[in-house]
Amino acid sequence: MWRSGIAGARRAPAIATLGRCAPRSSAPATISRAVAPRSRRLLSFTAPRPVLGPSSGPSSGPFEPLRPPAPSSLGRPRAASSFHRTHRWGRRLLLLSALAGAGYLFDRQVYASGIARSLRTFGVGLLVAADYKLNFRPEPLLPLVRGRGGGGGGGADGIPELHRRSAERLSALLRENGGLYLKIGQAIAMQSAVLPPEFQRMFARMFDDAPQDDWAAVEKVIRDDFGGRSVEDVFGVSFAGAEGKGVMERTARASASVAQVHWARLPDGREIAVKIQKPEIAKQIGWDLWAFKVVTKAYTWWFDLPLYSLVPFITERLMLETDFENEAKNSETMRELISKEPSLRGRVYVPPVYPELSSKRVLTTEWIEGIRLWDKETLTAPWLGGYGRGSMGVHGAKLDPPDMEAVRRELRENPHSQKLKPERTEWRGARGKGGLGVSTKEVMTTMIDLFSAQIFKWGVVHCDPHPGNIFIRRLPNGLPELVLIDHGLYVYMSDKFRREYGEFWKALMTFNNKKIGEITREWGIKAADLFASATLLRPYEGGEQQLQKGMLNALDDSKSASEKHYEMQKRMKQGIRDVLADEDKWPKELIFIGRNMRIVQGNNAYMGSPVNRIKMMGEWASRSLFQDPNLPLRQRVVNIWDHFLFKVVLFMSDVAFYFFRLKQLLGRGGGMEDEVEARLKDVAKEFGVELQHDVFEG
Numbered sequence: 089m090w091r092s093g094i095a096g097a098r099r100a101p102a103i104a105t106l107g108r109c110a111p112r113s114s115a116p117a118t119i120s121r122a123v124a125p126r127s128r129r130l131l132s133f134t135a136p137r138p139v140l141g142p143s144s145g146p147s148s149g150p151f152e153p154l155r156p157p158a159p160s161s162l163g164r165p166r167a168a169s170s171f172h173r174t175h176r177w178g179r180r181l182l183l184l185s186a187l188a189g190a191g192y193l194f195d196r197q198v199y200a201s202g203i204a205r206s207l208r209t210f211g212v213g214l215l216v217a218a219d220y221k222l223n224f225r226p227e228p229l230l231p232l233v234r235g236r237g238g239g240g241g242g243g244a245d246g247i248p249e250l251h252r253r254s255a256e257r258l259s260a261l262l263r264e265n266g267g268l269y270l271k272i273g274q275a276i277a278m279q280s281a282v283l284p285p286e287f288q289r290m291f292a293r294m295f296d297d298a299p300q301d302d303w304a305a306v307e308k309v310i311r312d313d314f315g316g317r318s319v320e321d322v323f324g325v326s327f328a329g330a331e332g333k334g335v336m337e338r339t340a341r342a343s344a345s346v347a348q349v350h351w352a353r354l355p356d357g358r359e360i361a362v363k364i365q366k367p368e369i370a371k372q373i374g375w376d377l378w379a380f381k382v383v384t385k386a387y388t389w390w391f392d393l394p395l396y397s398l399v400p401f402i403t404e405r406l407m408l409e410t411d412f413e414n415e416a417k418n419s420e421t422m423r424e425l426i427s428k429e430p431s432l433r434g435r436v437y438v439p440p441v442y443p444e445l446s447s448k449r450v451l452t453t454e455w456i457e458g459i460r461l462w463d464k465e466t467l468t469a470p471w472l473g474g475y476g477r478g479s480m481g482v483h484g485a486k487l488d489p490p491d492m493e494a495v496r497r498e499l500r501e502n503p504h505s506q507k508l509k510p511e512r513t514e515w516r517g518a519r520g521k522g523g524l525g526v527s528t529k530e531v532m533t534t535m536i537d538l539f540s541a542q543i544f545k546w547g548v549v550h551c552d553p554h555p556g557n558i559f560i561r562r563l564p565n566g567l568p569e570l571v572l573i574d575h576g577l578y579v580y581m582s583d584k585f586r587r588e589y590g591e592f593w594k595a596l597m598t599f600n601n602k603k604i605g606e607i608t609r610e611w612g613i614k615a616a617d618l619f620a621s622a623t624l625l626r627p628y629e630g631g632e633q634q635l636q637k638g639m640l641n642a643l644d645d646s647k648s649a650s651e652k653h654y655e656m657q658k659r660m661k662q663g664i665r666d667v668l669a670d671e672d673k674w675p676k677e678l679i680f681i682g683r684n685m686r687i688v689q690g691n692n693a694y695m696g697s698p699v700n701r702i703k704m705m706g707e708w709a710s711r712s713l714f715q716d717p718n719l720p721l722r723q724r725v726v727n728i729w730d731h732f733l734f735k736v737v738l739f740m741s742d743v744a745f746y747f748f749r750l751k752q753l754l755g756r757g758g759g760m761e762d763e764v765e766a767r768l769k770d771v772a773k774e775f776g777v778e779l780q781h782d783v784f785e786g
Contacts, residue, residue, distance in 0.1 A: 200368035202375030205265045212261045213383040216254045217390055223250050226651045247654065255287040267369055268376045268406060270298060270345030300343035305367050306350070313447035323362070323445065324355045329499030335492075336362070339506040346410060346576075351455060351509045359487050359509075360442065361456070365449035369410055377403045393664060397671035398679060405551075405680065409576035412451040416441045418550075418575040419453070425546050432541060435534050437482075437561075437571045456571050457481050457512055458559030459524055461691065467531065467560055467568075469523025473515030479524065479561035480512060482569055488512065524560060526568040529698035531560060532691070534570045536701055539688050540708035543681060544590045545715070547581035551680035553687050555694070579677045583718055589681070593709040594734060596620055597702075611678075612670025618663045622682065624702065710734045 195203040222228065224247065262273040307319055314322050319336065326333035336352035341361075343349075346369055350362045381399050388396040408414045423438040445452035457480045459466050473479075480487050490510040498505050516522040535558070542549045552574060559571035581589070588607055595603035601616075608616040668674055685705075692701050713719075714727035 200371035202372045205269075205372065206375050206379040208261065208265065209379040209383060212257050213386070216257055217387060219250060219254060221390065224654070226654045251287060258287075265376075266298065267345060267366070267372050268410075271406065271409070272380070298343050298345050300340040300348045301366050301368075303338040306338075306348075306364050309364055309367050309449050313449050323352055323360075325352060327499065327503055329496035329503075331496070335495055335499065335508050337506055337508050338504075341509075347451075353490070353492075353509075357486065357489060359455035360445070360452050361439070361454070362445075363412070363451040363453070365410065365412065370449070373407065373410055377406065391661075393661065394668040394671050397668070397674075398676060401676035402679065405577060405579070408578075411448060412446065412576075413448050415451055415574075415576040416443065416446055418548075418578045421548060422542075422550065422572070422575060425541075425548060426538075429541060429545075432534075432538060434563075435567070435569060436538050437569055438575075439571065439573065453573075454481075455487070456559050456561075456573070457487060458561045458571055461531075461555035461558040461560060462694075464528070464695065466523040467526055468528060469521065469525065471515070471525030471562060471566070472517035472522035473562070476564055478564040479515070479569075482561050482563055524562040524568070525566065526560065526562055527698075528695040531568045531570070532695050532699045532701075533704075534568060535691060536688065536699060536704045537708070538570065538572070539684060540705050543581075543684070544586070544593070544705075544708045544712040547583065547586040549579050549581065549677075549681055549684055550575060550577070551579055551684050552577045553684060553691070555691065558691075577680070579680045581677055581681075583716075585675055585677065587713065587716065587719075590709040590712050593623070593706060594713070594730075596624055597706040597709075598734065610673070611675055612673030613667055614669040615663050615666035619667050622667075623685075706734070 192204070195201055228250070259273070262269040310319050310322055311317065320326060320333075323336060324334050325336040327336070327338075329335075332355060334352060334354045337350055339350075340348035341351050347363050347365045350364065351359070352362055353359050380403065381396075384399050385396050388394065419438055419441050423440065426432050426436050426438060439454040439456055442452045442454075461467075488510070490508070495508055498508070513520065535553075539550070539553060550572060553572070557572065557574040559573065561569045561571060563569050588610065591603065592607045594600075595607070604616055604620060608614075608619060613619050689701060692699065710727075710731045714724050714731055716724070719727070
């Protein structure tokens with residue numbers, strides 16, 4: 089009985105009483121007997137209340153067992169911790185992460201990461217702008233970004249170090265974004281006349297081949313542009329070696345920033361180059377050009393340079409460069425102009441476009457077997473292809489056909505085989521040491537004739553004549569044939585502007601400062617001397633040279649080297665403002681014409697300056713003024729007399745050219761182009777600009 093009572097008490101729920109504690113009692117525990125329902129007898133064990141410490145408060149009365157405390161004695165209730173703020177921020181963070189992830193996936197799928205690329209551009213652009221704003225001064229404001237030369241920010245390495253890290257940031261941005269950003273980087277690389285050497289060394293690497301897209305992406309572009317038809321249906325090829333079908337390589341033969349080129353052989357035996365735009369370009373171009381506009385607008389305001397007015401024209405050209413239907417139109421226009429020009433017919437070739445196999449993002453042309461302009465060693469190596477024979481494909485000759493039975497057999501055994509085009513290197517000889525055996529002088533003569541005719545006679549200018557876009561083939565008579573490809577970037581000059589530009593160039597050659605002043609004022613240019621030097625790509629010695637004199641007067645000996653460097657570049661900045669003084673009058677075509685001329689100058693220097701480029705271009709400028717059929721007869725007669733006088737003046741240019749040529753042959757110096765470049769560098773240093781000529785490295 090006793091034990092069962094205790095056990096029952098242990099099983100009973102414990103009652104905890106809160107409130108005031110009774111004083112310590114020495115009374116023993118009492119046991120009371122109670123009768124439960126169903127005649128069950130239980131023992132109730134009542135123990136004395138434990139004594140609490142002093143913090144429990146004083147006693148309010150005698151201890152009363154089994155009576156709950158009054159609610160008023162429990163004190164004010166305290167709400168349980170709910171962590172509402174933590175939960176709220178946790179939900180916000182989770183929602184934000186979900187939205188960011190969804191936005192990232194949407195941007196990647198719909199815009200090919202165009203938004204992310206734009207945000208990256210804004211971040212780097214803001215960082216570079218802030219760095220220049222704070223530290224382009226004799227004494228940089230932030231010591232953490234000072235130069236590494238040991239002299240701190242005010243030493244000789246202060247501003248050069250600023251240029252170096254800015255070039256690194258921009259170069260990394262352009263390479264990471266790719267696409268049109270690589271095009272921009274290539275354009276920057278060509279403009280060494282206005283860039284510090286740190287930028288030139290960094291951006292020279294922009295000419296490396298871009299990575300190519302996989303075959304699935306190529307197929308999708310072709311299906312989308314040709315109404316869902318497959319590659320096999322569009323080009324009549326088979327990847328399984330079927331009889332009566334052509335063949336096509338899935339691996340690109342060349343890959344650039346915007347497109348890649350595949351080789352194919354049609355069923356009728358024609359070999360073609362299929363230029364296919366990378367699918368991400370169409371998705372990215374809108375965002376890329378918008379980011380370009382925003383950054384240029386910010387830089388225009390921040391650095392007080394009139395740059396933004398040039399943006400609409402530049403973006404329009406870049407948009408057209410991604411439209412292959414426009415490129416096909418440019419190509420056919422140039423092909424027709426060359427065919428009508430007796431001095432260029434047979435010397436320059438533009439591959440025909442096959443419109444039935446082309447679209448807005450696919451351009452199909454004749455395949456060219458030739459040597460790129462940058463391979464000077466192969467161009468000049470001895471010809472081993474046989475007397476009276478030329479390169480394959482010249483004068484419309486068909487290429488030697490590949491062994492199609494062997495090609496089809498290879499495809500049946502290995503459907504993923506990629507090397508299907510024959511290499512055709514027999515003309516190199518048994519040891520592979522042969523070349524085209526052409527003269528660099530003839531190559532450059534043809535090139536300068538071509539681009540001078542474009543600028544001064546036709547007003548239709550190919551603005552991207554870098555060595556990768558020019559092939560050289562050998563004609564049967566041993567002379568070179570220049571093949572021009574990639575016709576996406578063109579400018580079309582009005583007749584008025586084309587004549588003005590010819591007159592301006594002619595005035596530069598004869599030091600006609602009055603005429604130079606008239607034309608530059610018409611174009612809204614104040615710094616005529618500086619613009620003349622930029623046009624000639626050599627110092628113009630015939631003007632008043634106000635800018636040069638003002639700069640040299642500002643460079644007194646009391647200033648430190650860093651202060652002089654800063655002062656010169658600040659004055660050069662003012663010179664840019666003066667060149668772009670009236671943005672409404674300034675001919676925007678000059679941006680790309682200047683690019684063309686700079687690249688041609690680079691090509692001539694790379695070949696060893698074999699021709700007098702300036703004299704040849706001046707002759708074309710003068711000749712075009714009296715050959716222009718749109719001018720009145722009286723004006724053309726006057727221009728003929730002016731041209732005769734101009735030829736007399738050019739004789740002095742010939743004397744200077746052959747003087748430098750003789751020095752070059754005797755090993756006593758470079759050619760005329762090298763001497764011009766050296767003199768231009770000396771003058772440029774007076775403006776705080778150090779020219780670089782490493783355009784073809786990389």
